[in-house]
Amino acid sequence: MATPKVPAARGVTVLLVDDQPIIGEAVRRMLAGEEGLAFHYCKDAARALEVAAEVGPTVILQDLVMPEIEGLELVKRFRADERFREVPIIVLSTKEEAAVKAEAFAVGANDYIVKLPDRLELIARVRYHSRGFIALGERNEAFAALQASQQVLANDLATAAHYVRSLLPPPQQLGSVAADWRFIPSAELGGDAFGYHHLDDTHLAVYLLDVCGHGVGAALLSVSALNAIRSEALPQTDFHDPGSVLAALNKAFPMERQNDMFFTIWYGVYDTASRLLRWAGGGHPPAVLLPPGGGATTLLESDGPLIGAVDGLEFGSSSVSVPPGAQLFVYSDGAFEISRPDGSMWAFDDFLQTLAAPPAAATNRMDALVSHVRQLSARDDFNDDFSMVELVLG
Secondary structure (H helix, E strand, C coil), X not given: CCCCCCCCCCCEEEEEECCCHHHHHHHHHHHCCCCCEEEEEECCHHHHHHHHHHHCCCEEEEECCCCCCCHHHHHHHHHHCHHHCCCCEEEEECCCCHHXXXXXXXXXXXXXXXXXXXXXXXXXXXXXXXXXXXXXXXXXXXXXXXXXXXXXXXXXXXXXXXXXXXXXXXXXXXXXXXXEEEXXXXXXXXXXXXXXXXXXXXXXXXEEEEECCCCHHHHHHHHHHHHHHHCCCCCCCCCCCHHHHHHHHHHHCCHHHCCCCCEEEEEEEEECCCCEEEEEEECCCCEEEECCCCCCCEEECCCECCECCCCCCCCCCEEEEXXXXXXXXXXXXXXXXXXXXXXXXXXXXXXXXHHHCXXXXXXXXXXXXXXXXXXXXXXXXXXXXXXXXXEEEC
């Protein structure tokens, strides 16, 4: 719908289209002296749309009987023009005829007056219809401004999502470990970020964090925490010790200095020589360890508190021996907190079963999971970021 042209001062602007100058003068005198009301007269019906475009009427008064263009035909022309589709039209007639009145309303007139009416009645109708039109214009302007603001926000979120993706490591072979991932940002952009890198020749760190909330602020905090881990820039921190890393993050990112935002994280260190995996988690979903060739799934629980919520906390580490060829999956809650069309939530146990199920030939487990989630939710997008890292621990 086109936004109606409304005068900046939001005053009433009347355009009278009538071939009789005496009627034009009579209406002018009726409206003269009315505060906030401007009057314009057009004698030639053939120029009515041109004049209307010049003056921007909030209400149009027009005769039904004119020599060049029949009145109802002019109403149709106004309604066919996008500029005047919503402008109120009051038709003026010399007779109170039900059939003519019905036809006038049928082609788009808003009101019908037998001319000439009482001055007070004319002013009341002009102001009444103008108020509605002005309100419509203001509503449409507000809606257009909202749409523009939303587009700016969407562009900012898309830029932020692109930036976050640019910081993620490429899927790659890291010695005996094959690393892969899937990252599908939500429309509002959550605060997910992840990575993996060698600490030394035999130790590989893997981590995934999820900042509370959505938007650019959450993304910026996730990037800051990611960079602190990746660059090993946390003072007095042993990055081989997962509990030490989480304690350092908790100290470095207190929520009172991060606009009350906190985050969850799972951080692990895999020793390729001893095949020992040590990990610690802060409020994060448990990582999943799948043995080669099937078998029982092992959940690497995240027992620690949220990062940034309480100062001075300590975080313990756990460990597990990993058989050759096992698959490690670290993910955010956006991978399993899925709402079905009926409003019910997908069960976590069903998520685990779907992840552990052998995928179809030539299909990655993560791709099979994404496809299944989209079928469950009956939508292609996600309410929260979908983030998952897969390590095949050879």
